[in-house]
Each structure stands twice: as structure tokens, then as C-alpha cells.
Amino acid sequence: MPTTLSGILEKFALDVNGNQQVHRITRNWTVDIAIECIDKPDRYHLQVVDGTIQKVCDKNPGVSLGDDQSITLRSDEACLSAIFSGKRNPALANIDGDLLVYGDERHSTRLDAIALILWGFH
């Protein structure tokens, strides 16, 4: 089990790409997910093209997808690590004010749906 946020995101990408049930709801979904730590200068990008996470990088991917196709998640590293490793309910983290989400509601709900499928939070 990876311990760094970067490693956790790599594993998350593998889990998402390898899950058929996730693919059913992410078909035609193209988005740039920016993940920013507020307690460190670390910033990561998950580049999703047609439902597949193609790249996990720690710098701007260079390709701009436009405002409607990007979402930014901000929190401290521990919270982000817990969310992307399935240890914390992302919706609850958002309600508690620990996870800041900037972006179209469609993208945040879809990310929440992925968490539901992968880890079965209610």
C-alpha cells in the first residue's frame, strides 16, 4: 500500500481504470482533476480522457480543457491521501469543510460515485 500522495493517486488511477463498473459511469467523461495540498506546495493533476485516467502528473498537463472540464480539490495532504485511498468518505469530508471543491457539480458527483463504487461508502 503506497504511503505518499503521489503513490496513492497512481494506485487510484489503476483501480479506476481496471474497474468495469466505474467505466459504465465514466464513459465520455473528460476532465482535468487538479489536486492541491494546502499544507505543502504539492499539486497533482489527474488527466481523465473518455473515462480513463491517462496521466498522473505533478505539474500542469499543458493541455487546457476549459473551465467546464476541470475541477480542483484542495485539502491537507493527510485528508487527500485518506480520500484517494478509500479511508475517508469524500462527501463527508466536503460537508465537514475539510475538502474544498471548485468546479462543476457534475464532476464532483461523478468522483463521489467512483468512491461509492470502489469503496462502497453509504
Place this chain on the structure above:
Amino acid sequence: MIHAAALFRGINYTATAVGIAVAISCNYVLLNMLGFNQGELHVRSLLAAPLEILLATGLMIVVISPFLELASLYPGSPGVRTYTKKSLGEMPSMLVTFSYLGILLLIAGIESSLLLSILTSFIPAPTALTLLALTLVSVIVINLLGIQSSERFQRAATALLWFGSMALCWLAYLYSPVQSISNVLPVPSEPETSSVFVVWLQQLSLHNVALGIFLFIGIELAATTVRQPSDLHRILPRATLAAVTLIAVLYTSMAFVLPVIAQPQQTSDNALLWFSSALASHHWTFIALFLLILALLTSFNAGLRGASRMVYMLGREGRLSRRMTRLGSDGITPVNAVAAVGLLALLSSLATITLDLTRLLSELAAAIICVVYAALLIASCRNIQRKQLVPEFFNSSVPLSLRWLLAALFLMLGGVSVFQLMRDTAGSILVATIVIGLISLTCFSTSRADLQPAINNQSN
């Protein structure tokens, strides 16, 4: 210079903010503010209602800034629930959340009842009822089909509705053959010695200011839809201010024009129909009817979107049944939450129509929204320390002391409205029922979450 995409996002925020406010129920509330009751218009001092609307506008302009600050401290959250959770505590937060959800359901009932009453004066009752049911069900279906389609619809319909209502209002003013308030029953006036200004002041009422606040209902919803962190500083505040201005201009215009074009035989309880009848041509009536159906669609749509998202998040939190978290095949539409809220809205409509509760419910909704705004203001005071945790937030310039003062004022407005409502038995029973219902629901959801804490440590 504002980028085109940013401008587009700004229009979206404005459309969301105006969505519920440009509604049939607000037209009705406006007529009540003017003194229309039970088929008669007792015009109060000509400028009393516009002045009350301007007072409400002033209050909204001040309080919207702390609301935006809250939204910036909790971006992407489901609004009221998150804003109040840590600052007010679990039980009060759930009570405020359910009150807010309750308002959205009450509005659905009020809107439906008013539209039905309007339609039945033109077409047979069974046809009117079918048309109303079809309208409501079509909005539920649009939302079940996906959020994106509902957003586009919201933008277009809100714009059409605002421009259409303004056009009807000023056309009626320009071309009305009446243009006199002499035919309208006057309110018993003060002794001749009182100056006009004193008479206006005496006719201003706190209850009517609360009704004026109701005209801006739903304006806070825009703050929950922030797309970009940078929007918090320029685009969202401007878009929300634009929304407040649009609503204020519309209703102040109406409040100014209505007494001028009023005719004694006018008994309809909708302002747009007054304008169309003043224009004395059938096609204006059809345009007014079209706008009214559109008004029901936009307010019902905006309310359904806001409420279903809240219900979905409450389901995710474990406060409501986990069935509420079921998403559609697109992975983004909370189908069960939309269906549940839609069903409750239909039931609310049925109850309002059957029991003839339109006036009481509209006054109750005005009282509740004032209390909810008071709770949000208190939350904004108690969230100051959170600013250290959020790197990018909108800093409201409203000082803490003024926020507390405003919270007290909004509580007073809510209280005055409740006392006004409880003057008759039906109002007292309604208030008691709603209060008991809200407290029971809060206790139930709190105990439910205690029994079934959210599973936070599951993995594959």
C-alpha cells in the same frame, strides 16, 4: 477585462440566483404587500410597498456578502448544512437544513396552487389540473435526465421570464387606459395634519419587510455552485449583486405600476394577469399565462435541483436513507433524491390546493427564510477562525457587530411574521404543525446518524 468563459459562468450564477425568486408566489406576495386580499385591493400609501422592497433590497445587499464569505470558506459544499454544522452544532444545523428544505417544498405547493387557481379561470378545472400535473412532472423528468439539460433550461427560462415580466409591467403602465388609483379602495388614512412622509412611515410594516425578503428567495443558491477559485473574488460577488438588482428592479417596478393600473373588477391574485388585463387584449393574457407557466417551471426546477442535491448529501452523511444516494446510469444524477423531492413537492402541491393554504404558507415561508438567514449570519460570525485554513476566500467587509445586529433583525422579522400568522386559528395550527414536524425530523435524523455512523474505514 472579463474573459468570455468567465462572463458565461457569471450569467450562470445570476440565473441560478434569480431562478426561484422570479416566481408566481413572489407575484402573489407582492400583491399582499400592496394590500390585495380576498379579491380586493386596499392600496396602501403609493410608495409604501416600493419602499419596503427597497428596504429588503438594502438588507439583502448587506447580508449577501457574509453568505458569499461562507460559500468561499466551504466551496463545493451543499450550502446551509455545511455552513451551520460546525458553527451552530449538530441539532440546530439539521433544524436549519430541514427548514430550508421545507421552504423549497412549501414554494412548490404555493406555486402549484396559484397556477391552478389562475388556469381554472380560463379553462375547465380537470384540464387545468392535468396541465399543472404535466408541468410539474416534466420538470422532474428533465432533472432525472441529467443536470446539464436542466442548467441550460434554467438560463434561458429565467432570462425570458425576467424580460417578459418587465415588458408586460411597463407596457401596462404606458398603455393602460386607467392610470388612476381613484377606483381602488383606500386604506383608512391618518388625520390630514400628518405629512405625507409620516403617513408612509406609519404604513411601513416589519411583516411586509419580511415578505420583501421572501421576494429574494433562493439568491444564496448561486454561492454553492462556484466553478473556479478566482470567481469568489470578482465574478460571483458581481453576479449575485446583479441578481439582487434584477429582482429589486422587477418587483419595485411592479409595486410602482400595479396601483396605477389597478381596476376594481380585478380579482386575480397574480400581478402579470393584472398587467395583461390592463392592456385589454387577449393575446397579452396568453403571453402572461405562458410566463406564469414558465415561472412555475424555473422556480420548481431551481428548487428541485437545490433540494435534491441537499437530500443526496444528507444521504451520504447518513442523516437520511442511503437509498437517497443512488445515482442514475450517467453517474451524476441523484435519481432517488430527485424522485423523492419531486414526490414531496407534488404532495405539498396537493395539500396546498386541497386545504387552500396559499396565503398562510407564503407568509410562513417568508418567516422561515428570515430565520434561516439569521442562522446563516450567526454562522458567518462564528466561522471567522476558519479563514486561517482556507487559502483563498472572499473576505466580506461587513463587520462582526453588524452581522450580529442583522441576525437579530432577521430573527425579529421572522418572529413578527409568525405572530402575524398566528392571529387566526388556522395559522396557529399550521405553525404548530410545521414546528413539531421540523423538530421530529431533526431528532429522527440525528438519532439515525448516531445509530448508523458513516463508514469511514472501509476498503476493498
